[in-house]
Amino acid sequence: xxxxxxxxxxxxxxxxxxxxxxxxxxxxxxxxxxxxxxxxxxxxxxxxxxxxxxxxxxxxxxxxxxxxxxxxxxxxxxxxxxxxxxxxxxxxxxxxxxxxxxxxxxxxxxxxxxxxxxxxxxxxxxxxxxxxxxxxxxxxxxxxxxxxxxxxxxxxxxxxxxxxxxxxxxxxxxxxxxxxxxxxxxxxxxxxxxxxxxxxxxxxxxxxxx
Amino acid sequence: xxxxxxxxxxxxxxxxxxxxxxxxxxxxxxxxxxxxxxxxxxxxxxxxxxxxxxxxxxxxxxxxxxxxxxxxxxxxxxxxxxxxxxxxxxxxxxxxxxxxxxxxxxxxxxxxxxxxxxxxxxxxxxxxxxxxxxxxxxxxxxxxxxxxxxxxxxxxxxxxxxxxxxxxxxxxxxxxxxxxxxxxx
Numbered sequence: 001x002x003x004x005x006x007x008x009x010x011x012x013x014x015x016x017x018x019x020x021x022x023x024x025x026x027x028x029x030x031x032x033x034x035x036x037x038x039x040x041x042x043x044x045x046x047x048x049x050x051x052x053x054x055x056x057x058x059x060x061x062x063x064x065x066x067x068x069x070x071x072x073x074x075x076x077x078x079x080x081x082x083x084x085x086x087x088x089x090x091x092x093x094x095x096x097x098x099x100x101x102x103x104x105x106x107x108x109x110x111x112x113x114x115x116x117x118x119x120x121x122x123x124x125x126x127x128x129x130x131x132x133x134x135x136x137x138x139x140x141x142x143x144x145x146x147x148x149x150x151x152x153x154x155x156x157x158x159x160x161x162x163x164x165x166x167x168x169x170x171x172x173x174x175x176x177x178x179x180x181x182x183x184x185x186x187x188x189x190x191x192x193x194x195x196x197x198x199x200x201x202x203x204x205x206x207x208x209x210x
Numbered sequence: 211x212x213x214x215x216x217x218x219x220x221x222x223x224x225x226x227x228x229x230x231x232x233x234x235x236x237x238x239x240x241x242x243x244x245x246x247x248x249x250x251x252x253x254x255x256x257x258x259x260x261x262x263x264x265x266x267x268x269x270x271x272x273x274x275x276x277x278x279x280x281x282x283x284x285x286x287x288x289x290x291x292x293x294x295x296x297x298x299x300x301x302x303x304x305x306x307x308x309x310x311x312x313x314x315x316x317x318x319x320x321x322x323x324x325x326x327x328x329x330x331x332x333x334x335x336x337x338x339x340x341x342x343x344x345x346x347x348x349x350x351x352x353x354x355x356x357x358x359x360x361x362x363x364x365x366x367x368x369x370x371x372x373x374x375x376x377x378x379x380x381x382x383x384x385x386x387x388x389x390x391x392x393x394x395x
Contacts, residue, residue: 012373013358015380021357050383051352057333058244058353065247067240068257075257076235076264080228083265155254 007033011040014047064196071158137179138187139165140194143202144174152199160194175206216280224272231268238281239264241354242288248349249292249342255299259291266291278363282356285364289346296342336386344379347372 010033016022017030033040068075140162144153157164160178167174184190187205194203214222214233222230239260246259266287274283337345343365350356350364358372365372 012377015351015376016358019351019355021355046384047380050380053333054337054348054352054383057337058349061334062244065244065253065256067243068253068260069239072239072243072257072260072264073232073235075261076231079261079265080231080268083269151254152252155257 007037007040011043014040014044015051018044018047018051066159068155068159071161075158137177138190138208139206140176140178140191141202141204141206142174142176142194142200144199145201148199156197156199159197160190180208217274217276220267220271220274220280223268224274231264234267235264238284241281242284245285245288245346245349245354246292248345249289250295255295256292259288259295262291263288279360282360282363285350285354285356285360286366289364289366332387332390333383335390336383339386340379340382344375344382347375348379348383351376 006029010030013022013026013030017027022030034044144156156162157176160176161181162176162178165175165177178184178190178194180190184193187208191203191205194200214230216234216237219230219234219237223234242263243256243260246263247253247256250256250259263284267284274280337348340348346365347361350361351358356364358376359369362369362372367375
């Protein structure tokens with residue numbers, strides 16, 4: 001009976017035997033079990049197939065969920081700056097900026113920003129005012145899936161370094177400027193990437209800046 | 211030039227060196243993000259967790275006692291942050307770790323091991339059906355290849371529970387796959 005209990009316990013270790021993560025004593029016991037037990041060998045084979053399938057699937061899933069490496073780092077630096085103790089008493093100079101940023105976010109959410117003057121080849125930020133010319137990137141027409149939340153849209157825009165230059169229209173269509181950088185070989189590669197994002201329902205390349 | 215160990219990086223982080231944090235981030239951010247994604251199930255939340263985990267690693271680097279591997283310690287923070295986030299978002303569901311350690315009982319003899327490898331969509335579907343806590347064990351075992359004592363530490367559960375969850379997850383995966391594959395035939 002003790003042998004059976006022991007064998008059950010050893011069978012439970014097979015997943016970690018497979019990945020080489022047992023200590024020497026446990027490994028020796030599992031190997032002895034495999035030597036004497038046909039069911040244990042069959043179980044190991046099944047686990048091997050399962051582990052391979054799970055790994056392949058997880059790898060594929062990872063490819064569809066690219067890690068936000070540089071954006072994540074930039075964000076971490078911002079968080080570090082915010083969490084650092086202030087060197088001197090803070091003045092309230094930042095409050096107007098913060099209020100302006102909050103207002104802009106709110107405006108983007110409800111789509112109340114006025115449309116900018118049309119531009120031929122270069123684009124400007126939707127916020128207008130002191131116009132920032134955007135050159136050398138791609139102008140993309142985007143529509144997000146109906147159930148997209150602002151948090152997801154924001155994460156998407158941060159991921160591609162995208163800037164909203166127009167919209168949303170009453171149909172929810174926006175124009176976004178995506179800077180050309182080493183991440184995308186060309187406009188088509190950039191477009192393919194956008195089209196693969198779960199939050200994007202429609203993406204079309206409108207033009208490329210000079 | 212020999213590469214700094216994880217623990218050496220933490221020591222430099224504890225001394226306030228941001229260059230060490232950058233190396234640490236490069237080394238671990240992908241694993242943290244992907245592990246979190248298996249729990250929170252969307253990229254925006256996983257990015258939030260990644261940020262929170264790295265911030266905490268930076269702030270707590272000096273408290274790392276060296277009793278476990280750095281990776282285990284980091285996964286433990288990741289899991290806690292992910293679960294906290296889920297608790298905030300869907301408080302009515304999560305995460306009674308003490309319940310539902312049940313399985314159907316019949317030991318599955320399904321042995322189409324090679325066929326399994328070609329059934330990506332089905333594997334994904336079946337993985338998604340697992341309880342979060344079971345899926346995490348499977349992921350940490352097969353993908354991150356953590357030892358079971360490390361998984362116990364990451365998840366804050368006894369060693370025996372790790373094995374039980376792995377056993378049940380395996381049975382459920384195989385049963386689910388068998389069902390799906392037999393439908394396709």
